[in-house]
Amino acid sequence: MISKKLLMTPLLAVLVLAGCASVPVAEPHALPTTPASFKHKALPASATLAQADWWKTFADPQLDALTERALAHNTSLQQAAARLAQARALLRSTEANRALQLGASAGASRQGGDAARAAGSAGTVYTAGVNLSYEIDVMGRLSKASSAAALDAQASEQLLQSARLLVQADVAQAYFALRALDAERALMRETVAAYQDTLRLTERRHAAGDIAELDVVRVRTEVAATQSQALALDRRRAELEHALAVLAGELPSSLSVAEGVWVETLPNVPAGLPSTVLERRPDVAAAQSAMRAAQARLGVAQTAWFPSLALTASAGGASPELSDLFKSSAGLWGLNALLNLPILDGGRREAGVQSAAAQLDLAAAGYREQVLQAFRDVEDQLSALTLLQAQAEVQAQAVASATRALQLSDSRYRNGLVSQLELLDARRSELANRRQALQVRAAQYQSTVGLIKALGGGWG
Structure with missing residues (x-):
């Protein structure tokens, strides 16, 4: 009878100690609070869209095709999928220890x-x-390790979703940048044609003895300079086309995007409530899962004392x-x-607990940083879209005025009422303002895609 009591005493002690073991939680003050509203207000919504295929709201078949190719073959997504498979295998290995x-x-x-x-x-x-x-598993060591592995797998899955969103946004932004260059290149060709027309007129007047050779040289300079700018745009377009090929997981030589025009559909994206950002963004969810996994691992380290x-x-x-x-x-x-029950270990268990605690602090700080970055991303794009809308309206007025000034200068020059310098200056001003208007429009597309990405890939 005495031997049975002696045998049960350690078991009872273990069960008592088990009640003292608990998984620590991150301090509430270490986590950011969700604001009641965004600093900058969103524009009125014009569409509602599911997160899965947000890019289709732009109604551009070429963009749809490029995005699907990237989702199927992008190497970053393949790496993220492999990391997820690795995390799930580790989870199965960890759970096997409990069997x-x-x-x-x-x-x-x-x-x-x-x-x-x-x-x-x-x-x-x-x-x-x-x-x-x-x-x-008296002290819950195995269950805590399994929980940590499950959270790691969950974080890997969320990071895969984040990688998908990043690839989708990168494809859309590269594609719209390419289409912006197409519009700018068309403008440059139009300007070159106008300069060449002016050059022909100037050469006729020089041949007739009405003007000096200097006027001809000036126009030729403008023609060559504008052609040089057009070639620079061609080079930038080729680079964007190559970037799209890599995003699609293909060789740059195997992908070509035919020159086209911008789509007319630019959706207004409602930002919604700030809390939805935390719910939608997979990178924030992954950071939270990593923090919870670190909490579980601290619990595992603490069980080494039992x-x-x-x-x-x-x-x-x-x-x-x-x-x-x-x-x-x-x-x-x-x-x-x-x-x-280890008794003396040279401080190994204490070091393990301290390391796990530091890892938890690191994960909590990473989660806080991710949340702050998420709200910053939304605020950046909201303010950009608001200001770009105002800039586009003012720039449209500048384009209209510059175009009218060019028309008047061209008419007066053809009638010999003004010098060639005035005409060239008016044409340069009109070109600069039209290019600026295109760049503002391109920035609106980039910021719209950026806002969608900041919101986690959708709204509604």
């Missing part, structure tokens, strides 16, 4: 010598059996004759319970 372990063994040993013969143990002995082991209890069992046989190995007379079996 019953079963193994089989077989062997043969031979003993000889005078001492063995004197003891009657000389000869060959064959053994075979099965071994079972199971660790009782004892572990393992049960093992074995059954089999041993015989000097292989034919007698599985007879009942050769049977062996055994049961064991092992309670293990």
Whole structure:
């Protein structure tokens, strides 16, 4: 009776200590609070869209095709998917530690010598059996480790979603930048044609002796300078086309995007409530999962101070004759319970706890930073869209005035009322303002895609 009490005492102590083990949580003050509203207001909504295919709201079949190709073959997505598969495999490996372990063994040993013969143990002995082991998760170490691995897998899945969103946004922004260059290149060709028309007129007047050669040289300079700017735009377009190819997981030489025009649909994206940003953005969710995994691992480290209890069992046989190995007379079996409690370890357990605590602090700071960055991204794009809308309206007035000034200058020059310098200056002003208007429009597209990305890939 006394021996049973002595056997139960360590088990009772373990159960009592188990009640003291708990997973720590991040301090509330370490996490950012969600604001009641955004600093900058969103524009009125013109469409509602699901997160899965937000790019389709631009109604551009070429963009749809490029995005689908990127989602199917992008190498960054393939890497993120491989990391997810790795995390899920690690989760299965961690959960296997909580299951019953079963193994089989077989062997043969031979003993000889005078001492063995004197003891009657000389000869060959064959053994075979099965071994079972199971660790009782008294302190929750295994469950906490499994929970941490599950959160790691969850974070990897969320990072894969974040990678998809990033690829979608990169494709859209590169595509709209390319279309902006197409519009700018068309404007440059139109301007070159206008300069060439002016050059022909100037050459005729010079041939007639009405003007000096200097006027001809000036127009030729403008023609060449504008053609040079057009070639620079061609080079930038080629680079964007190559970037789209890499995003699609293809060789730059294998992808071509035919010159086209901008789509007319530029959706107004409602930002909604600030809390929805945290719900939608997969990178924020991944940072939160990483923080929770770090909390679980700190709990695992703390369980190192408590004892572990393992049960093992074995059954089999041993015989000097292989034919007698599985007879009942050769049977062996055994049961064991092992309670293990480290006492002196040179500070290893304390260092493990401190390391896990530091990892939790790091993960909490990373989560806080991700949340702050998410709100900054939204505020940046909201303010940009508001100011770009106002800039576009003012720039449209500048384009209209510059175009009218060019018309008047061209008419007066053809009638000999003004100098060539006034005409060239008016044309340069009109070109600069029209290019600026295109760049403002391009920035509106970039900011719209940026806002969609900042909101986690959709709205509604």
